[in-house]
Each structure stands twice: as structure tokens, then as C-alpha cells.
Amino acid sequence: MVGPPQTSFGQARRGSRLLGSGRGAVAVSTASTIVVLGALAALFLLAPGSAVVRHTFFNPTDMWKSLIGDPRQGYYSVGEALWLNIRMFLAAEVLILIFALLLAVIRQSDSPVMFPLRLVSTIYVDVFRGVPLILVIFAIGFGVPALNLPFVSSQSAAVYGVAALVLSYSAYVSEVYRAGLNSVHQSQVAAARSLGLSHTSALRHVILPQAVRNIIPPLLNDFISLQKDTALVGILGAIEANKAAEIFSDTVFNYSSYVVAAILFLILTIPLARFTDHLIARDRRRRLAGGIT
Amino acid sequence: MTHTPADPDAVRIEGLRKSFGTNLVLDGIDLSVASHEVICLIGASGSGKSTLLRCINLLEPIEAGRILLWGQDVTQPGIDQNRVRRSVGIVFQAFNLFPHMTVLRNVTLAPVKALGAPRRDAEQEARALLDRFGLLGKQADYPDRLSGGQQQRVAIVRALAMRPRLMLLDEVTSALDPELVAEVLDVIRELAGSGMTMLIATHEMGFARDIANRVCFLAGGRIVEQGPPAELFTRPQDERTRRFLRRITDAGRL
Numbered sequence: 237m238v239g240p241p242q243t244s245f246g247q248a249r250r251g252s253r254l255l256g257s258g259r260g261a262v263a264v265s266t267a268s269t270i271v272v273l274g275a276l277a278a279l280f281l282l283a284p285g286s287a288v289v290r291h292t293f294f295n296p297t298d299m300w301k302s303l304i305g306d307p308r309q310g311y312y313s314v315g316e317a318l319w320l321n322i323r324m325f326l327a328a329e330v331l332i333l334i335f336a337l338l339l340a341v342i343r344q345s346d347s348p349v350m351f352p353l354r355l356v357s358t359i360y361v362d363v364f365r366g367v368p369l370i371l372v373i374f375a376i377g378f379g380v381p382a383l384n385l386p387f388v389s390s391q392s393a394a395v396y397g398v399a400a401l402v403l404s405y406s407a408y409v410s411e412v413y414r415a416g417l418n419s420v421h422q423s424q425v426a427a428a429r430s431l432g433l434s435h436t437s438a439l440r441h442v443i444l445p446q447a448v449r450n451i452i453p454p455l456l457n458d459f460i461s462l463q464k465d466t467a468l469v470g471i472l473g474a475i476e477a478n479k480a481a482e483i484f485s486d487t488v489f490n491y492s493s494y495v496v497a498a499i500l501f502l503i504l505t506i507p508l509a510r511f512t513d514h515l516i517a518r519d520r521r522r523r524l525a526g527g528i529t
Numbered sequence: 530m531t532h533t534p535a536d537p538d539a540v541r542i543e544g545l546r547k548s549f550g551t552n553l554v555l556d557g558i559d560l561s562v563a564s565h566e567v568i569c570l571i572g573a574s575g576s577g578k579s580t581l582l583r584c585i586n587l588l589e590p591i592e593a594g595r596i597l598l599w600g601q602d603v604t605q606p607g608i609d610q611n612r613v614r615r616s617v618g619i620v621f622q623a624f625n626l627f628p629h630m631t632v633l634r635n636v637t638l639a640p641v642k643a644l645g646a647p648r649r650d651a652e653q654e655a656r657a658l659l660d661r662f663g664l665l666g667k668q669a670d671y672p673d674r675l676s677g678g679q680q681q682r683v684a685i686v687r688a689l690a691m692r693p694r695l696m697l698l699d700e701v702t703s704a705l706d707p708e709l710v711a712e713v714l715d716v717i718r719e720l721a722g723s724g725m726t727m728l729i730a731t732h733e734m735g736f737a738r739d740i741a742n743r744v745c746f747l748a749g750g751r752i753v754e755q756g757p758p759a760e761l762f763t764r765p766q767d768e769r770t771r772r773f774l775r776r777i778t779d780a781g782r783l
Contacts (some may be wrong), residue, residue: 427625430586431639431691432615441642446627 244488257524278451302484302493311487314496317480322467322504324476328401328466329459336406340413341439356412364407377472391424397469398477405462412454414455453519457511460505467501477501537600539564539726540585544594545725546586547577556750556783558594562695562728566660567721567769569737569758570730573773579622580748582697584621585728598695608713615643617689622704624680626672632659632683633668633772644691651690651743658686676751683714690718693710695722713734734777739764 280286305313308488330512342350342357364372378394381389428438477497484493536743539568540562554577559671572577583589585596587603587610595604603613627635636655640646646654659665662682682702687765689698698717702710714736721727721740731737737744738758745755754767765771 322730399599423621423623423625424585424627425590427621427627428612430588430619431687432611432643433639434611434643437642441638444625447628 239466259464292491293495295490298484298490298492299496302481302496305480305484309487311484311493312475313478313486314477314480314493314500317475318477318500318504320394320476320495321463321501324398324401324466324469325459325463326445327400328405328462331398331402331524332405332409332462335402336409337413339406339410340417343410343414344417355392361410363409364404367404367406369400370403370471371466372396373471374469376400376403377469393472393474394469397466397472397474401462401465401469405458405465409455409458412451413447413459415454416451417443420446449519453512453516456508456515460508460512463505463508464501467497537597538562539566539599540728541597541600542581542585542594543597545581545584545596546593547580547589547590549590555584555591558567560745560752560755562726565724566742567725567727567729567740569744569746571734571737571744571773573734576747577750579699579745581729582619582699582730586617586696586697587613588619601618611643615639615691616693617695617697618691618693618701620681620684620688620701622700624672624677624684624704626680626684626687628672631669631671632664632675634680635672635683636687639687640690648664648679655690658689659683662686662719662783675706676709680710681713685713685716685720688708698727698731700732702731702733712755718721718775733764733783734774735780746773748773 280289302311303313304312304317305316339357340356340360342353343361345354373396376399377393380391380396380399383389423447424442425438428442429435433441466476467478470476470482473479475483478494481497482495485491495519538561540560542558542560544559545555546553553591558577558581560568570581572578579588584591585598591604593768596600597603598613602608603610623776626637631640634657637651640651640654641648653725656665656668659668662685664679664682664686667675667683669711672683675683681704701717702713705713705764710733714733717729717736718740727745729737729741741758743755744758744761745752746761746765746769747753748769754765754770755759761770764775765774
């Protein structure tokens with residue numbers, strides 16, 4: 237491509253973004269990490285209530301017991317319950333990707349015939365981005381069963397939870413899609429249409445593939461958030477990790493189960509977060525490489 | 530679109546008007562192009578050359594007048610625009626290749642998806658075209674890896690893969706480094722030699738003089754003057770044409 241020469245800003249940085257770069261950088265960041273963590277640990281250990289907190293939140297025996305679970309004692313395994321979070325997340329993710337794309341494409345259409353749909357889709361996004369997710373979960377989880385409809389009203393709490401997550405997250409993700417569609421230059425549309433491709437073909441083969449590449453990082457960001465928010469479905473009584481932790485603490489009167497749940501969620505989300513960083517870095521490298529010919 | 534017995538003009542434009550907001554860009558254009566004719570459109574930036582080409586390819590809706598291609602009015606309501614565009618190729622100043630596809634996929638996309646050609650046939654034909662323009666070795670590359678001249682040649686091949694009966698070239702060398710202009714102009718010369726009907730908006734006056742059967746000078750959204758290049762470049766009648774050509778000569782472009 238013809239473009240201005242790359243400035244120093246555009247040059248690829250060496251070394252880790254997390255640690256910084258340069259000779260003393262690693263030493264400095266290591267030292268400052270030790271100082272900060274040490275200060276926090278000291279604060280925690282020297283606090284007047286430290287022993288109590290350690291016992292109620294970080295008790296190894298209770299952590300292990302809650303992780304494994306014991307139905308005879310009246311509590312579930314937090315680890316096993318996490319499997320429900322994972323399944324809800326995967327089901328919701330697929331549905332969100334489809335539904336949100338539909339919303340975005342409707343909002344991006346410019347045909348007058350589509351006006352009523354466009355209006356509906358705009359109102360939808362406004363409403364579901366505005367209403368707190370927890371209220372949507374309540375409304376679906378308690379409202380739909382109360383309607384006493386055949387089939388629809390007799391689903392499990394997890395199904396209503398997934399439905400609520402899809403309704404709420406699709407509104408956000410459709411806006412991400414829309415940003416992606418807008419990021420593809422109009423000249424690409426002109427080129428595709430000038431070759432005789434229909435509007436749909438141009439969208440499918442030329443615009444969408446480029447749009448999706450541009451929005452993978454923000455999309456993954458939303459999905460990290462979705463992974464955690466599956467914990468909210470516990471309020472409907474579904475035994476997911478957070479609910480299992482709650483049952484444990486209610487039974488044994490120890491909060492260590494919540495820490496177990498938190499650690500399990502971290503194990504789920506951190507790899508996805510690093511993967512997002514990796515994709516952002518790769519995209520940046522590729523664009524810079526593309527700019528120099 | 531079929532040939533009628535009278536074999537009408539490839540392009541016939543009558544009273545074409547187009548504006549963007551309050552800015553009147555085309556103000557009553559009348560122009561006929563016979564089959565196999567090569568017409569160069571010259572004029573200052575903003576004189577309406579690009580808009581005229583985009584109107585012919587139905588990329589811009591028009592406000593008044595009509596455009597006939599081989600006798601058929603393509604600006605009447607209810608016309609199948611996709612069908613019209615399939616027989617009219619356009620090449621843009623900025624190449625507009627699809628960056629997420631290899632060269633070969635760029636060329637075969639429209640034949641496969643718009644004409645329903647079997648992929649294998651489309652690829653065979655695409656390779657033959659790429660070979661003809663010395664690009665066969667680049668078929669597996671992505672556009673970002675090519676030079677500007679190569680990208681523009683691929684864009685021309687992409688348009689040709691639809692077997693158009695008319696090619697519209699919109700300042701196709703304006704975004705190129707000077708040393709890359711020649712390779713693209715050579716391709717256009719070959720096309721003209723093969724009898725392709727072409728409308729070319731260009732700032733390359735020397736090239737226009739070589740290749741055009743007729744040169745049209747546009748100013749203020751109108752065709753101010755037109756004629757064979759030998760006449761228009763050496764004995765321009767209109768004052769505006771003279772002024773434009775003098776500026777071009779002073780800039781060393783003629």
C-alpha cells in the first residue's frame with residue numbers, strides 16, 4: 237500500500253509488553269512486584285482480624301471439602317457445579333454470536349422495507365443494554381414459568397439463565413458487530429457490488445469476513461465477561477459454581493467455598509484473556525507488516 | 530443484454546444530472562460510445578469524471594436523464610442492477626482488492642458467486658487471465674504483498690474475469706508511484722488492442738493521446754469539448770480546455 241513511512245511509534249517493540257522493555261526493566265519490575273506484594277501480604281497478616289479471615293476464607297480443609305462436595309452432608313461439589321457454568325457459557329456464546337449478528341445486520345440495512353425491523357432492533361438494543369442483567373435473569377427465570385405455557389414454562393433454571401444471558405449479551409455484542417461492519421471501508425462494498433455480487437453475497441463474502449477479523453479482541457472481551465456472569469444464574473436455583481459455594485457456606489458456616497469458586501473462575505477466564513492479548517498483538521504485527529511494501 | 534439488429538451504441542447517455550447535496554456534479558451530460566471505441570475523459574479533479582463512471586455502473590443513483598447500454602435503458606426503475614453490473618467492469622483508483630483473499634480468490638469470487646460458474650472452471654479461466662498479464666506467479670499471494678502496479682493489474686484481471694463488454698477505468702494510475710504507471714498502462718493498451726470498449730478517466734495526457742479514439746474534456750459537470758486526440762490536444766477550441774491543457778503542459782505532464 238502507498239502510505240506515509242512508518243514512524244518510530246509504529247515499530248514493533250521487543251520484549252514483553254507486560255514487563256516493559258530495556259536493560260533494567262526486568263529487574264525493576266521484579267523488585268517493585270516484590271515490594272507491592274510484600275506490603276499487601278504484611279497488611280493482610282498483621283491486620284487484627286487476620287486469623288479469623290484466614291480461617292473463614294482460606295481454610296484448606298474447607299476449601300478441599302467444598303471442591304469435592306459431599307451430598308450426604310447436604311452440599312455439592314463446587315468443581316462439578318462449574319461444569320454447568322461451562323455448558324451455559326458455551327450454549328449462550330453460540331446463540332449470542334448468531335442473534336447479535338442478525339441484530340447488527342438489520343440495524344445496518346438501509347432499505348426502507350426494513351424500517352420496522354430496524355426500529356425494533358434499535359429499541360431492543362437500547363432496552364437490553366439498559367436493564368441490569370440480574371433483573372433480566374429474574375424476569376425470565378420467574379416470569380416465564382409463571383405463564384404456565386406448555387413446554388416453554390417447564391424448562392430448567394439453567395435454560396432460563398441461558399436465555400437471559402443471550403437476551404442481554406446479544407445487545408452488547410450486536411454493537412461490537414456493528415462497529416466491525418462500519419470499520420470495513422465503503423470502497424470494498426463498491427468493489428463487490430460493481431462485480432455484480434448481490435447485497436447479501438457482498439456482505440457474506442467481502443464485508444463480514446473483514447469485519448469479524450477486526451472485532452475478535454472486543455468480542456473475546458465480552459465473552460470473558462459472559463463466563464463470569466453465568467454465576468448470576470445461581471439466583472434461579474441452578475446449582476452452578478457460585479450457588480454450590482453458597483450452599484456449602486450455609487451448611488458448614490465457612491466462606492472458603494467462595495474462594496474456591498473464585499479460583500475456578502480465574503482458571504477459566506485467564507487463558508481466554510491471554511489469548512485475547514495474543515490476538516491483539518498478532519493483529520498489530522500483521523497490520524504493520526501490511527503497511528510496508 | 531443482446532445485440533439488436535441496429536447494433537446500437539455501447540453506451541448512450543442523455544441529459545445526465547447528478548448532485549451530492551447542493552453540489553451539482555454532473556450537469557446535463559450527453560455522450561455516446563460506439564462498440565470497440567476507447568474514450569478518455571480528462572478534466573480537473575472534481576470535474577465529474579469519476580462520478581460519471583460510477584453512474585454508468587449504477588453505483589450512484591442519478592437525478593435526471595438516462596443511460597442506455599446496448600440500447601437498454603439501465604436507469605429505469607425495476608432494472609436488475611446486478612445483471613447490468615456483470616457486463617460492465619470498473620477499476621478504481623485505489624484498487625479496492627479484497628485484502629482477506631488471495632489473488633486467485635479475488636479474481637474468481639464474482640464468477641463463482643454472481644454467475645454461478647463452477648469453481649474449477651473459474652479458476653482455470655482466472656489463471657489464464659493472470660498469465661496473460663504476467664501475474665500467474667502471484668495467484669496465491671494476498672494483495673498486501675503486491676506492489677501497487679501489481680495490485681492494479683489484479684484489479685483489472687478481476688474485472689475482466691466477468692467477461693465484461695465495457696470497461697470503466699477510474700484514474701487507475703493516480704495512486705501509483707511513477708515507475709509503476711507504465712506496467713498498468715501497457716495492460717490497458719493491450720485491452721484496447723483486443724477491441725474492448727472503454728471509458729477511461731485519466732490524468733495521463735500522453736497516454737490519452739496515444740490510446741483514445743476520442744477525448745472528452747469535462748468542466749463544471751459538463752462535456753465542454755470533445756474530439757479526436759490529435760485535434761483536441763493541438764487545437765482546443767474552448768478557452769477552458771486551453772487553460773486546462775496549458776496548466777498540464779506547464780506541469781510537464783504532456
